[in-house]
């Protein structure tokens with residue numbers, strides 16, 4: 001999830017109204033309502049969506065990986081602007097399936113993936129994982145630049161339906177003190193150039209297993225961590241239209257034997273399947289030697 005540059009010219013928000021709260025849903029989830037709210041307001045919280053078991057397994061696997069690679073997760077892109085955006089006290093990891101196999105259960109979580117597929121259905125014939133990131137905001141981190149992840153696809157028009165959607169899965173509590181994600185409800189439908197004012201930003205509280213859903217064209221950013229000792233840990237999953245270039249390059253981040261070990265559904269999300277619009281008179285994207293890229297995992 002990464003875009004740094006602001007769009008040129010940002011007229012002030014004349015309306016000056018406070019942001020609506022982020023709606024919270026509880027089990028049993030009313031998925032029609034979740035879809036409607038996230039399509040229009042752009043964001044919602046699903047409480048207790050992800051079960052304890054995969055979360056704890058993921059936590060153990062990632063802790064083991066961090067123990068073995070203690071300096072690997074701090075930003076070192078070579079660009080000071082990008083490193084500041086990523087957070088100098090924030091540990092981040094991509095290529096998660098190779099570091100923590102439990103990531104597969106998060107990426108393919110039926111509640112999260114089903115929601116992503118439904119929201120993206122109007123704009124594609126299949127979805128891709130755009131990125132799966134471990135993001136741990138450390139004590140004394142400052143707040144991240146408020147941005148739209150969709151600005152990474154600068155040249156793609158924004159419309160009523162998103163081209164990419166995000167799910168932030170909480171592994172620890174998220175609150176105003178330790179850097180809960182800041183979101184601006186409704187900003188997905190704002191015209192270009194309008195920037196959020198502070199009073200339009202909300203920071204929903206999350207407990208482990210809660211998931212913050214938001215369209216990638218909703219303004220958001222990591223919060224400041226003002227605690228001396230509490231880490232805010234989450235996994236940020238994003239899914240995009242199958243014809244859009246994902247933010248994370250999973251073909252390079254994941255060794256082929258890792259991709260060969262995941263389910264067909266996860267392999268498809270990683271790009272080992274064509275995006276086929278021939279049924280509607282369109283074409284095919286993502287071929288391997290003119291055919292199904294999934295062959296490279298079977299051969």
Ligand SMILES: O=C(O)CCC(=O)C(=O)O
Pocket residue numbers: 001002003086135144149168179180181182220221222223236
């Ligand atoms: O960590 C967060 O809460 C959000 C991070 C984010 O939006 C990003 O890195 O693009």
Ligand SMILES: [Fe+2]
Pocket residue numbers: 001002147148149220221
């Ligand atoms: Fe972001």
